[in-house]
Amino acid sequence: MLGTGDPNQTIAGLGVAFLLLAGLWRFVGWVREAPQKPDPWDAEFERRLEAPETLEVCCLCSTPQGPGAWFCKHCGSAVGPYNNLMPYVHIFSEGEVFRNGVTGRFRNRPFIFIGYVLITLGINPIFAPIYWFFLLFNLKHPQNEQESAEDQDVQQ
Ligand SMILES: [Zn+2]
Known part of the structure; x- marks a missing residue:
């Protein structure tokens, strides 16, 4: 588009590029100014969740899974990482x-x-x-x- 030699197409290409950059700039500003939602979990819950002794649970039936489990023994769902x-x-x-x-x-x-x-x-x-x-x-x-x-x- 820019290499055609026609000045009208060059100006149109630059205009489109400017509009895309302006839209991208507005989008980045919109994301940065978005209100942050409060953390739904308290610090104690997060500490217990990330403790090494905490067992993983099945995403379907919430049955605790031992380390190295590939499938839930209760419902058969895939639980391995x-x-x-x-x-x-x-x-x-x-x-x-x-x-x-x-x-x-x-x-x-x-x-x-x-x-x-x-x-x-x-x-x-x-x-x-x-x-x-x-x-x-x-x-x-x-x-x-x-x-x-x-x-x-x-x-x-
Ligand atoms: Zn399960």
């Missing part, structure tokens, strides 16, 4: 995600549903329609509607 990076163990984490799609343990949102459809289509387009059948069946399942209603209650 590097499960999704380990070449062999990440297969089980992916399996948990796909199993959640057909057992009712995910939020019933259109974006998540589209993600399930696209990912299964990319992994195995031949068997994906079978998975979609169980996924749609799961969405019509009453247990899933009850969990969605609980999610709505939590968000309000």
Whole structure:
């Protein structure tokens, strides 16, 4: 744009660049001037949370996990710190995600549903329609509607 030799395009390019820089400057100022929210935890809670003897808990069922645990013994959820990076163990984490799609343990949102459809289509387009059948069946399942209603209650 700037190397065309046309002075009008050069001026237009400089104007656009100036507007982008001005917008970036305003955005940085807006972020810096944003009010800080107060810390919801007191100092004692934060000290106990970061103590070395504090056990990690499962993100689904809050069951305490011992050191070196990869999966929750109570619900089977992936709890290890590097499960999704380990070449062999990440297969089980992916399996948990796909199993959640057909057992009712995910939020019933259109974006998540589209993600399930696209990912299964990319992994195995031949068997994906079978998975979609169980996924749609799961969405019509009453247990899933009850969990969605609980999610709505939590968000309000
Ligand atoms: Zn658990």
